[in-house]
Amino acid sequence: MDVDEANWVQKAHENIDKYLHRGGGSNGNEPQLLEGTNLQNTIGIAMGLPLLNPAVWSHDEIEQASRGELVFFDGKSLEAINVIVNGIRECCNGDGKMYVTVIPIELYYKNKLYEVPVFKVQRYHHSEIYYVDNIGRYYNSFGDWRDNNKLPPCKMVFPQNLELKSDGQGDAIVTPPYHTPADETSTKVLADVDIAAGVVGIGSAIALMVVSGPFAPFIAAAGIATAIWGTGRAVKELVDRGEHGQSIDPFTDSTARLLWLGIAASVAGFGAMGATMRLSAVAARGIQISTALKILTNVVNATSVALNSAAIINNTIYLIGHLKNMSIGEILLNVALIAFWTKGTFAFKRSSVIIKEVQDQAFTHISEELPPGSRSDFAELRSRVQTMLNIDEIELLQLFNSAAKSGISIRECAEFLINGMRYYDVIETLSPEQIETLSSLRNFVKDDIKILTGLERVSSTTGADREETFKLVLSMWETYSKSNRANVDDVHFIPGHLVIGHAPPIEITTIPKLSPPLMRFVGEHLSKIDTDAIHEWSITDLVKLQDRGLFTECPVTGIGRGFATVTLNDQLKISVRKLQTLSDEDCSTMLKMVSELRAENITASSKIPSNVIKFCVTKNRLRFEIQRKESVEWAAKSVARYENLLNIVKSDLLSHEQDRLYTFRTEASMNKADVVIKKSKYQPAYMDNMMAFVSEMEPRNVSEMVAYSEFVMSYVVETAAQIEKGIQEGTITYPTDGKKSDWIRFKAKETVFENTGPLREKLNEMFSLVDDNDMVGLVKVAKGMDDFNLAFVIRANRLRFGGRVSAAYHIYKHGTDPPSAYIDQANATIRSNTYTVSMGQEGDTRIIIFNDENGGNSVVLEKDGRGLLCSFRAGGRK
Known part of the structure; x- marks a missing residue:
């Protein structure tokens, strides 16, 4: 199979997943008790060997095949199979029956993916386990196989510890990519020789399929290369063969004889390797295979080869639909593959027999999945299906298959068809208006199975009879379709729920609790x-x-x-x-x-x-929307002269940014920054002066713009306090022609903005404190945790501010002693025992306020899995 470097591991995982589900969901590791022809056929299918042509079978062979007593392989294919059978029997003390598990090994070389099997064998459950590879070598442990296998030099992926185990999510636990033992530094010079021998295999059945075609010269060259490569390994190969159950007798084993002679081509070994390459490898080399065979391979792969009714129904429909167009050889391959993947028996049937048997088998599996009380009802349904649904039994199976693809289980589908049969009579009792409403609902849902699913759920849950259920759902649908039918994108049922448009699923049992306004809301808003x-x-x-x-x-x-x-x-x-x-x-x-x-x-x-x-x-x-709207308008007016600030205010602000402007407006009013005092000679308003300074700082967003402004307002307040102190000490005299408080604010404004140098120095001083004491950074927390665990995680971390400007403002306004200890003291309060948690208005933030015994408090914000310090005020400070 052609596959690029970036995708081969994923594709290998997908291939191994199929084996995980061989014989049923996650049952691939369960050993299969095999003997005789079933053992040989299982090995042959696992190795991807070409099957016999049943068109030339004798009458006796057909009879044997129908009883499951015929091997589907002969010639070189059967020779390769029997090498493995002998290896298995030697491990099992010559037993004719043993437990076998097929483990896939995925090989990757030069943009091609190949698959070879390893057979895990036991004499009986819980006995010693051996691993027999595709050339009949056996290994007494996973480690032995890992270190001594004869795979060609390439990359490989396989089930961890050669165990087909699930990760709990339906996927196999698989190793990371490994290099095969042969892919060592000392052997990489001749890597291409090895892969040629291993993949093409002069002695393999796959090679024999194409030896007369365009690949013949390449195969011959590969055989010569193999012989050259094998010579240097003769002594090592002899020792290794003896340790792993292969013959080293030069008189009875031709490969051993070549090894003893020192010209070991190891053709037989690598030839068997070639025989193991699966159908994908044949296709990768351009071998033509029938369309029907390709379709079958896709069908088998698509069903995850799980032994469940859905897979059986799927394969049944495929077989019945394609038998007339398939050759007898393709029918044999279909039967053999399905038997392999479902761990069934390799018994060959003629097409007429297959159609009848697989159809009955599919319905038997459906019946087995039903509770005993429903089986007779299903038999009645099967007999009535033609008159009631106007379909034949094959179409009924197709309906089951379609339901399975929609996520409805076989049991659910059967039970709701049975209920549908019962509803069949109820529908005839509906009024013309109710029938019209039902037709409207069916027109949108387009799947009667889903409608019946919902109707049955509400009936069984609420105890309502079927007529009451119909009336309930039809009434709901009539109300909804009248309210906003034109805006419906889609309406469908999932088990127990109705889904309108893109809205969250509505539990059918809650429908009676939906008030008319809520129903209108669902139709008008959520579905959009x-x-x-x-x-x-x-x-x-x-x-x-x-x-x-x-x-x-x-x-x-x-x-x-x-x-x-x-x-x-x-x-x-x-x-x-x-x-x-x-x-x-x-x-x-x-x-x-x-x-x-x-x-x-x-x-x-x-x-x-x-x-x-x-x-x-x-x-x-x-915050009401009018408050947010007015805050944005006020801010836009305040920064109108400064393009960079106006662009920030006029951007598409989020709700929390609008709320930040609302808070800023409130603080500016409290500090008289934007208040014009009527009939006062000394006007303290300094909004424009402040915005000029803030504009020079080049804030990047609303948060930084407000933080700079808050820093300036705090600086003006401190300057005013110093002026008032000077008045009290007699070093400053204020005029008597105005209000003292107005003049102090006016003087503070003049002092700060006539020369902004000291303001800048103070800001830079705070920035240095922030940088030197690591006061900025976010803490990551898991999303969705409850309040208690959120507080626990917050306390386990060092909380800091989300931005440098915000940090500078807070350590200036609520300074600690010393200022450099601000973050440490804030976190000390966070680790106190008292806290409260509140939710933000938009539901995407949580505010956690921590209080200490001295009256101090720290405010922490969590949003989108990130935590940051909003503010800290030490005990005793205002």
Whole structure:
């Protein structure tokens, strides 16, 4: 098989996975009790040898084949098989029956992937295990095989410890790529010679298939090369053969005789290697094989060769569909491959017998997967299928196969077909209007199996009879289709759930609990957006919040991406996750308040009722959309003269960035930075001066722009405090023609902005402290952990600020003694025993506040699996 360097390991893993599931899901390591022809045929199929042509069989041979007593190989193929059989029997003290497990070895050389088998054999369960390779050598341990096998120099991958074990996810546990023992430094000079001998194999059955074709000169050359290479290994080969069960008698074994003569070509050994190359290797060398055989190989591979009803039905449909177009030889190969992969018996049947038997076998397996009480119902279904569904039995099998590909198990499919048979009579009792609604639903779902799946789930779960179930689902569908049918992308059932568009699945048992407003919301909003953007959604959560007043008391008028953010009454965007963290009382109160807001309340934040501000904004730290809008407009006006800052403010800001501007606006107002005092000679406002300085600092985002501004405001406050101290000490005199507080702020503004040198020096001083004491960096935490474990992980790490500017501002405003100890003291408070956790409004952040016994507190933010320090105030500081 041609495969490039980047993909060969993955392809090798896929090949090995097929063996993991040989004989059933993850049952590949279970040994198979084999004897006689079954042993020989299993070896032949594992080695990929060409089968006999049944068209020339005698009557006696056909009878033997039908009883499973005929070997499907002859000539050189049978010789290669018997070499391995003899090796197996020698390991098993001459027993005629033994346990055998086929282990695949994947070989890679020059962009081609080959497969050879190793046969793991035991006399009986739990007895000593031997490993017999494709040339009849046996090994008494995995380590012996690993170090002494005769594979040609190349790379290889194989099941770990030659055990077909699952990783729990349905994939085999496989080794990393290895080099074969022959691929050593001392032997790499003649690597091409070895691979030519190993892959082509002058004595192999595969080589014999093409020896008269265009490859004949190449094969002859490979044989000569093999002889040359073997000479240098004669003595080592003789010792090795003796240790691994191969003959070293020069009078009875031709290969041993060549070894003794010192001209050891080892043709037989490498010839057997060639015989093991599987169908893919033949195809890789351009050998023409029939289309039917290629299709069969794909069918066998696609079913993961698992012994389950789905695989049997799949192969049954394939066989029945292709038997008329297949030669008798291809039928033999089909039977042999299916017997190999399912660990069945190698018994040959004529096509007419196969059709009847495989069809009955498929239905038998379906019946076996049903509970005993349903088997008679399934027999009734099978007899009624033509009149009820207007299909024949082959089409019924195809329906099972289609259901399996859609993720519906054979048992589920059968049980719901049985229920469908029962519903068949119920449908006839529906009114014309209900039948019309049912037709509408079927038109969107396009799969009656899925409809019946959902209907049966709700019937069995709620105890409702079938007519009640029909009425429930049809009523729901009628309501939905009337509300927003034009926007439906897709509607389908999965077991127990209805999925509308891209919305999260709705458990059918919750449908009776959906209020009409919630149903409209599902149709109008959830079906429009990608599931990936709403991975935090749960219809069950919405139903619970409905009990608090969401949808019923307070209308939901929009939906946002991310962490389940909804818009309440066009006024407030909030995450469902945030709503869930509120107490029942607070959530109900907030929803009621928002629901009572009218259009006039959103024209300005000042028009929001004071009780709403107090409860929603102050107590629960929520921000209304009008507050965010006004904050952005205020910021844009404040930085209008500075293009770099205006570009930041006018970018597509996230909600938390808008909230940062809201906080900034509040702080600027408190510090009189943007307040013009009426009838005052001394105006303290300095917003434009501050933005000029901030613009020169070239902030990259809202966070840095606000942090620089907060640093400046803190510096102005400190300057004002120094001026007031000077007045108290008599070193500064203030004029009596104005208000003292206004003049002090005015003087502080002049002092700071007439010469910004000291301000810059202070900022750089803080930056040096930040850099010298490693105060910036994020902590990674696992996403989705609960509050307790989040706090535990936070405490186990050293928390720092997320940005350099933010760090400089905080250590300046809330400085510690000494300032360099800020981070250490903050983390000491984090390790205290008291903390509270709250959810951000958008549901994508958590705020953890740690308090110490001295009244200090540290604020930590977690978002998207990253933790950072927001602020720290030591005990006793304001």
